[in-house]
Amino acid sequence: AQKITQTQPGMFVQEKEAVTLDCTYDTSDPSYGLFWYKQPSSGEMIFLIYQGSYDQQNATEGRYSLNFQKARKSANLVISASQLGDSAMYFCAMRENLRLGANSKLTFGKGITLSVRP
Amino acid sequence: DAGVIQSPRHEVTEMGQEVTLRCKPISGHNSLFWYRQTMMRGLELLIYFNNNVPIDDSGMPEDRFSAKMPNASFSTLKIQPSEPRDSAVYFCASSMGLAGGPTQYFGPGTRLLVL
Numbered sequence: 001a002q003k004i005t006q007t008q009p010g011m012f013v014q015e016k017e018a019v020t021l022d023c024t025y026d027t028s029d030p031s032y033g034l035f036w037y038k039q040p041s042s043g044e045m046i047f048l049i050y051q052g053s054y055d056q057q058n059a060t061e062g063r064y065s066l067n068f069q070k071a072r073k074s075a076n077l078v079i080s081a082s083q084l085g086d087s088a089m090y091f092c093a094m095r096e097n098l099r100l101g102a103n104s105k106l107t108f109g110k111g112i113t114l115s116v117r118p
Numbered sequence: 119d120a121g122v123i124q125s126p127r128h129e130v131t132e133m134g135q136e137v138t139l140r141c142k143p144i145s146g147h148n149s150l151f152w153y154r155q156t157m158m159r160g161l162e163l164l165i166y167f168n169n170n171v172p173i174d175d176s177g178m179p180e181d182r183f184s185a186k187m188p189n190a191s192f193s194t195l196k197i198q199p200s201e202p203r204d205s206a207v208y209f210c211a212s213s214m215g216l217a218g219g220p221t222q223y224f225g226p227g228t229r230l231l232v233l
Contacts, residue, residue: 033220035221035222037224043207043226043227043229044224044225044226044227045209045211045224045227046224047221047222047223047224050219050220050221052220091161093161095220095222098220104174105151105163105166105174105177106151106153106161106163106211106222107163108160108161108162109160110160111160
């Protein structure tokens with residue numbers, strides 16, 4: 001089974017509107033972290049936001065917020081007030097085994113392409 | 119602060135040649151990860167180091183790939199001999215470890231084309 005699922009086709013949003021990018025995950029580890037990265041056409045991977053499995057509140061970073069629904073195993077990214085520069089590929093990723101002193105790899109979804117229309 | 123530095127940014131080589139990719143992690147980070155991105159397989163981990171020691175190399179495709187981390191500020195990924203199917207973007211990422219947060223920060227990537 002896939003650990004990270006991003007099934008939306010290419011997404012379009014009007015400038016200044018909000019958009020939600022979906023992500024579901026699968027793990028039996030109680031201690032994990034969820035991440036969103038942005039990859040613009042230039043190719044770099046830019047960290048956007050992080051949510052830990054034990055965090056009580058949804059993470060927010062500026063215009064980015066993470067709608068974390070643990071029981072449903074979903075971690076959707078919400079971008080408010082979209083800008084033209086938000087056009088990019090967005091990847092959801094998970095890091096399991098998030099215990100103190102342990103390090104582990106990121107498992108990525110296939111990504112979602114977002115296009116912001118002027 | 120400088121981010122993760124990778125070199126070269128672009129590499130074009132012929133099949134059979136040796137390719138060496140280089141990475142300098144963020145100062146103070148004790149974990150380093152090598153990922154590969156292709157259209158077919160997406161982003162996948164090749165190997166990662168913790169305190170310069172390789173921890174998980176299960177993603178390394180085959181013996182043609184090798185990675186080293188001789189010190190805390192430098193790592194290499196070598197492909198010898200290279201093949202066209204190795205063409206991809208190779209990312210290096212570093213992390214401070216859980217004491218400083220679990221986030222991995224990526225370098226700009228090396229775009230490799232093997233002809």
